[in-house]
Each structure stands twice: as C-alpha cells, then as structure tokens.
Amino acid sequence: MAEDPSFLPKDGFVLKLPKKSSLVLRMVVLLFVMVCAVYICSICLKQIGVSPNYGFLNVEVFERPCPEPNIEPWDIPFVHYPKPKTYNRDECSCHPVRYFAILSMQRSGSGWFETLLNNHTNISSNGEIFSVKDRRANVSTIFETLDKVYNLDWLSSASKNECTSAVGFKWMLNQGLMKHHEEIVEYFKTRGVSAIFLFRKNLLRRMISVLANSYDRDAKLLNGTHKSHTHSAKEAEILAGYKPMINTTLLINELRQIQEMTLKALAYFNTTRHILVYYEDVVKNLTRLDDVQEFLKVPKRKLKSRQVKIHGGSLSKHVQNWEEVMTTLKGTNFENFLHQEF
Structure with missing residues (x-):
C-alpha cells in the first residue's frame, strides 16, 4: 500500500540551499559596496576641484631637433632657427x-641696394x-624692434613664400645707431x-641727391606726389630737372663731417662680423653682389632692380652754381668728387 504524502513529516518539504549560494550573495554585496564607495569618492573629488585620471596616459611630445648644419665652428653663432610667435x-x-x-646713410643707394637683395x-x-x-626712442624699444625682426615676426612686403635664409633691414646712421x-x-x-656697410665714395653726388629729395618733399614734382625712388626714365628726368644751389661756404665742412661719421661707424662696429660695400662699386660691377650673397651664405642668384637712377651723368648739369662749386x-x-661719374 502506497504511503499517503500527507502523513510525511514537515521537514521533508524544506529544501536546504547549498553553501555556495551564500558565498555568491556575499560577493554581490561586497561588489555593490565597492561601487558605491567609488561613486562617493568621485563625487567628493569633483567638489574639491580635483579631476580624477581615469587611466589616460599623458603623452609628452618632444620636437625632433634640427640636424647640425655643415659649417665651420666660427660660423655657428651666426646660424639661427627662429620660432615666430605669429605663425x-x-x-x-x-x-x-x-x-x-x-x-648706411640717406641717399647712398641703400634703397636700390635693398631691392636687389629682396630680388x-x-x-x-x-x-x-x-x-x-618711437622705435628708436631708447635702447629698450630698439631691442624690442630688433627682436621682432629677427624672430621673423616683422611682416612686410619683403616677406617670402620660400624659406628665408637671411633676414634684416636698413638702418641709417642718424637713426639712433651712432x-x-x-x-x-x-x-x-x-x-x-x-653688418653690411653701404656707403658712397662720392659724397658730393650724395649731397646733391639729399638737397633734391628734400626739395621734392614739398614741391612734389610727380603729379603732386613725393617719390624718393623712381621706376621709369620719365620720372627720373622730371625729378632731375630741379637743380639745387649748394652753399659753398659750408660745403667743405659738411663733406668732412659726413666723411668723419662714416669712419666713426666703421670704427664702432669693427668688432662685429661685417662687410664694406660702396655704391659705386656695385653700379660698375654687379658681381660685387656675389660677395654680399657669399657673406650672407645664400645661394648665388642674378639680382635685378626696377629702380631708375635719378642723377646720372656729369654733376655739372645737376647743380645751379657748378662753377662756384x-x-x-x-x-x-x-x-x-667733381669728376667721378657715380
């Protein structure tokens, strides 16, 4: 006779959980507590302004150094790798x-010479x-301007699309230089x-150019416009039409002063790396520009300028009181100076 299940003891229906179940439950609780702790800590860190680093690496990128140029040791101080701030x-x-x-000095051919270099x-x-x-008000402003130029942050029409190998500017002796x-x-x-010294040998011709240019500042002979340099023979002819009157009483003393200033400049900057170039030498022989390019260590090129000389030929046709001079x-x-062509 089969047994009646209703008469079985109550303990027969109690299922005992295995011991592994309690271990899993404990692990779940522990994991939950850890997650809560991490969350609370992150909230606290945010409130005190500390950003946690979630495992990202801070990779510092180092610039690859430029290769050493193949130059003589004495030339190393003159080679630079500027880092402009503007680009x-x-x-x-x-x-x-x-x-x-x-x-240089005003009316010494520096404008023409510079156009050749910029070519x-x-x-x-x-x-x-x-x-x-304002740029030459004191030494500090002078240095600030120089730093800007040599750091390649001085943007002008002379800026090139090609890689610049030499950068500079014109500096007149009477502009704070002396x-x-x-x-x-x-x-x-x-x-x-x-330093590139550019002077004129014929100081009398320079004086005539200074007087004529000073006159044109007010007269504005070219259709009401003052031009220090010309790009056509017609413009040069118009400007050369004015013949200044030279004060012969002061002439010798003024020529001597200009000569002395030139010698002083050469003496002051004698300890710098420099080259002396005369305007007349470049006019007579453009190969003199090869020496300048070699001095600047740039590839030699045939350089050209569109400027047209204003006071060419004999000086006798450019001065009113020539006989007196x-x-x-x-x-x-x-x-x-009376007989030199340039």
Whole structure:
C-alpha cells in the first residue's frame, strides 16, 4: 500500500540551499559596496576641484631637433632657427636663418641696394624700420624692434613664400645707431647679427641727391606726389630737372663731417662680423653682389632692380652754381668728387 504524502513529516518539504549560494550573495554585496564607495569618492573629488585620471596616459611630445648644419665652428653663432610667435614655420623650421643689418646713410643707394637683395628668393630686407622715431626712442624699444625682426615676426612686403635664409633691414646712421652704438654692437655680437656697410665714395653726388629729395618733399614734382625712388626714365628726368644751389661756404665742412661719421661707424662696429660695400662699386660691377650673397651664405642668384637712377651723368648739369662749386673744391681732398661719374 502506497504511503499517503500527507502523513510525511514537515521537514521533508524544506529544501536546504547549498553553501555556495551564500558565498555568491556575499560577493554581490561586497561588489555593490565597492561601487558605491567609488561613486562617493568621485563625487567628493569633483567638489574639491580635483579631476580624477581615469587611466589616460599623458603623452609628452618632444620636437625632433634640427640636424647640425655643415659649417665651420666660427660660423655657428651666426646660424639661427627662429620660432615666430605669429605663425608656424612648418617645413622651414629646420632651415637656418642669418641676421643682417644694412648700415648706411640717406641717399647712398641703400634703397636700390635693398631691392636687389629682396630680388633673391631667400632674402628678406624689411626697409628703413627705424625711420619711425618711437622705435628708436631708447635702447629698450630698439631691442624690442630688433627682436621682432629677427624672430621673423616683422611682416612686410619683403616677406617670402620660400624659406628665408637671411633676414634684416636698413638702418641709417642718424637713426639712433651712432647714439647707442655700444649697446647695439653688444646686441649684434650676442645675437649673431652681421653688418653690411653701404656707403658712397662720392659724397658730393650724395649731397646733391639729399638737397633734391628734400626739395621734392614739398614741391612734389610727380603729379603732386613725393617719390624718393623712381621706376621709369620719365620720372627720373622730371625729378632731375630741379637743380639745387649748394652753399659753398659750408660745403667743405659738411663733406668732412659726413666723411668723419662714416669712419666713426666703421670704427664702432669693427668688432662685429661685417662687410664694406660702396655704391659705386656695385653700379660698375654687379658681381660685387656675389660677395654680399657669399657673406650672407645664400645661394648665388642674378639680382635685378626696377629702380631708375635719378642723377646720372656729369654733376655739372645737376647743380645751379657748378662753377662756384668747382672753384671751392679744387686743390682740396674732395676735388676728385667733381669728376667721378657715380
């Protein structure tokens, strides 16, 4: 006879859980507590302004150094790798740059000379930047301007699309250069700036050009416009039509003062790396520009300029009182100026 299930003891219906179930439950509880703890900690960190780092690596990128240029040891201070603040040099970042300054005087051919240099794809000469008085107010403003130029942050029409190999500008002797020559010489030597002296041999012809240019500032002979340089023979002819009157009483003294200033400049900057170029030598023989390109360590190119000379030929046709000038200079150290063509 089968047993009646209703008469079975109550304990027969109690299922005992295995011991493993309690272990799993404990693990779940522990995991929940840990998650809560992490969450609470992250909230606290955010409130005190500390951002947790969730396992991301901070990778610091180092710039690849530029290869050493193949130059002589003495030339190393004159090779630079500027890093402009206004733009990124990108593919030109490892292209070495040399710094220069054209030291000259007004009406000495520096404008024409600079256009020749700027005709080179790798040379940028930024004009007469210290003609603005504020830039030469004191040594500090001078240095600030120089730093901007040599850091390639001075943007002008001379800026090139090609990689710049030499950067500089024109600096007239009377634009703070002589006044602060000691500090500027030290700057040139510290920063590795090379000086290009450009002077005229014939100071009388320069004087005539200065007087004529000064007259045109007010007269504005070219359709009411003053031009220091011309790009056509017609414009040059119009400007050359004015013949200045030279004060012969002061003539010799003024020529001597200009001569002395030139010699002083050469003496002041004698300890810098420099080259001396005369305007007349370049006019007679453009191969003199090869020496300048070699000095700047740029590839040699045939350089051209669109500027047209204003006062060409004999000086006798450019001065009102020529006979008086001849009489004054005859028998002096300046007599040769009367006959030089350039």
